[in-house]
Amino acid sequence: MANTANTGQKDDGSSRRDFLYLATGAVGAVGVGAAVWPFVDQMNPSAAVLALATTEVDLSPISEGMGITAMWRSKPVFLRKRTQAEIEQARSVDLSALPDPQPDEARVKQPEWLVVIGICTHLGCIPLGNKQSEPRGDYGGWFCPCHGSHYDTAGRIRKGPAPTNLPVPTYEFVNDTTVKLG
Amino acid sequence: MASDYQTPYKGVLGWLDDRLPVINFADQHLRFYPTPKNLTYAWNFGSLAGIALVIMIVTGIVLAMHYTPHTDYAFASIQKIMRDVNYGWLLRYIHMNGASFFFIVVYIHIFRGLYYGSYKQPREVLWGLGVIILLLMMATAFMGYTLPWGQMSFWGATVITNLFSAVPVFGDEITRWLWGGFAVGNPTLQRFFSLHYLMPFMIVGAVLLHLVALHRYGSNNPTGIEPKGKQDQVPFHPYYTVKDLFGLGVFLIALSLFTFYAPNYLGHADNYIPADPLVTPAHIVPEWYFLPFYAILRAIPDKLGGVVAMFASVLVLFVLPWLDRSRVRSGKYRPIFKQFYWLLVLDVLVLGYVGAMPAGGIWVPIGRVATAYYFAYFLVILPLLGVFERPKPLPNSISDPVLKGGGQPAGAAAKPMEKA
Numbered sequence: 001m002a003n004t005a006n007t008g009q010k011d012d013g014s015s016r017r018d019f020l021y022l023a024t025g026a027v028g029a030v031g032v033g034a035a036v037w038p039f040v041d042q043m044n045p046s047a048a049v050l051a052l053a054t055t056e057v058d059l060s061p062i063s064e065g066m067g068i069t070a071m072w073r074s075k076p077v078f079l080r081k082r083t084q085a086e087i088e089q090a091r092s093v094d095l096s097a098l099p100d101p102q103p104d105e106a107r108v109k110q111p112e113w114l115v116v117i118g119i120c121t122h123l124g125c126i127p128l129g130n131k132q133s134e135p136r137g138d139y140g141g142w143f144c145p146c147h148g149s150h151y152d153t154a155g156r157i158r159k160g161p162a163p164t165n166l167p168v169p170t171y172e173f174v175n176d177t178t179v180k181l182g
Numbered sequence: 183m184a185s186d187y188q189t190p191y192k193g194v195l196g197w198l199d200d201r202l203p204v205i206n207f208a209d210q211h212l213r214f215y216p217t218p219k220n221l222t223y224a225w226n227f228g229s230l231a232g233i234a235l236v237i238m239i240v241t242g243i244v245l246a247m248h249y250t251p252h253t254d255y256a257f258a259s260i261q262k263i264m265r266d267v268n269y270g271w272l273l274r275y276i277h278m279n280g281a282s283f284f285f286i287v288v289y290i291h292i293f294r295g296l297y298y299g300s301y302k303q304p305r306e307v308l309w310g311l312g313v314i315i316l317l318l319m320m321a322t323a324f325m326g327y328t329l330p331w332g333q334m335s336f337w338g339a340t341v342i343t344n345l346f347s348a349v350p351v352f353g354d355e356i357t358r359w360l361w362g363g364f365a366v367g368n369p370t371l372q373r374f375f376s377l378h379y380l381m382p383f384m385i386v387g388a389v390l391l392h393l394v395a396l397h398r399y400g401s402n403n404p405t406g407i408e409p410k411g412k413q414d415q416v417p418f419h420p421y422y423t424v425k426d427l428f429g430l431g432v433f434l435i436a437l438s439l440f441t442f443y444a445p446n447y448l449g450h451a452d453n454y455i456p457a458d459p460l461v462t463p464a465h466i467v468p469e470w471y472f473l474p475f476y477a478i479l480r481a482i483p484d485k486l487g488g489v490v491a492m493f494a495s496v497l498v499l500f501v502l503p504w505l506d507r508s509r510v511r512s513g514k515y516r517p518i519f520k521q522f523y524w525l526l527v528l529d530v531l532v533l534g535y536v537g538a539m540p541a542g543g544i545w546v547p548i549g550r551v552a553t554a555y556y557f558a559y560f561l562v563i564l565p566l567l568g569v570f571e572r573p574k575p576l577p578n579s580i581s582d583p584v585l586k587g588g589g590q591p592a593g594a595a596a597k598p599m600e601k602a
Contacts, residue, residue, distance in 0.1 A: 040359075043359050043360070043362055043369075043373065044358065044359050044362065045358060045361075045362055045363050045364065045369075046362065046369070049362070049363045049364070049367075049369070069460060071460075073363075073364040073365075074363060074364055074365045074367050074459065075364055075365050076459070076460055119365075122344075122485060123340070123341040123344040123345065123485075124340040124341060124343075124344035124347075124365075125337065125340070125341070125462040125466065126460060126461065126462040128462075144462075145462065145464050145465070146341070146462060146466050146541075147480060147541045148541050148542055161480075161483060161484070161485060161488070162485070163484075163485045163486075
């Protein structure tokens, strides 16, 4: 190639043509990446979905030992008013015995109110136990019927295939009987 | 096509084939195509799978004319198809049961390949393309099952998409991207419909490549010995077209029995309850054709490990041609392999049964043993058998064992065949 025309070949064997090939290829790759991105990103949650970010829940009808389910970001959120016994049960656990160690104090803002996202961290089923008529598992919290995960009265995983505790959403108490999720 | 191509046809056909040589191509590959003469009915299932794909595409296209991919209307539009659309019930029942039969046919096709060593050199790429078709089929079937938007649709979609949340670091981003929201919802349903329509045509593309790879070296056969010449082969038409058509008749009778007499036998009653994001059915079970994989998922007591094992159970098939070290292709001549093979068939059936049972009690240890055997078969037994097994002596040719069975000396019987 270099014998037939002046390609600007240098002593180390590289040429201006090699440089142009690489530069063209690099620009082309960036261009293709930029063109593909909109087709990938369109699948992420749209602005309309993201806009439904906060929900307020009225806690006044909930009596001790009872729980309700609220919808937040199309996910169920469990709000449970715990009894004194349940709080003590959650706080007396040896943390080193937990699969996902977290003290109860770090999971609540007011000791009697437990707020967790009601989706099993294994494969996304809704655990049973928010209604008093449902099975609450071996640790008095929730029981996931799909693959047998047991959660305790702080929503922590105790037994079964789920890897982590039920997540605590961001929330704050607007006043004594209203909580704002998100 | 090179410009020196000479069409073998005359007249109008010759004029057309000279400009579009597809007629000659079809003749070579569907009519004169030389095929081993000893293929059994086990070789019917490839063409049967192709026909099942056509049935699914035809019924699917007409169902899409009546279906509404929206969470508020999807369930109702299925009921409209069942009650109001002319023959809608028939089209939907064929599509529902056709999916099951497509999997039955493909599973038999795969196990035939496993027994007769159809994956071995030089057919590794043919086999790999088959595994790609299987993966595409699984994705298509999963998304199709979501569309009626019943309870099993919704919760099946939730459980399967949550498998991806096991991916380290990016798990949550991936699931949110798959859902188009914070949970399975309308954006999920709409994209699943779009992809469910697309993927069958990707399968068609993969099937065409599968056929190109098949016709490169031709079909394997029950002896696993390559044909030694024309005396070992017959033209595809009429010998195998007729044999395949007979198999198709049997297949259509079986499909009709389910479609007309037990259309919901293979499904779940829960899917006739509209999807409810707040109530999980007591017992989530996938469709029967996914049960063995579901059992493997549940056998591993770790979320990421279970997901990895489930995907590995299919992906291990890609490397199978290099795991089986034996140079003898057909299981017919491998006395020890044969026993392990039938144990694998039993093992997959057990896995399927365990997958349908609740995750507890005796089913957990049984599922674990069955999962261990599944992987041991591919990763330990096959590589070792290639070294330690002493295969039976192979016949000299495809014709040889048949003619010997007639009590005649092989040489004397083979000679008139060679003249033919």
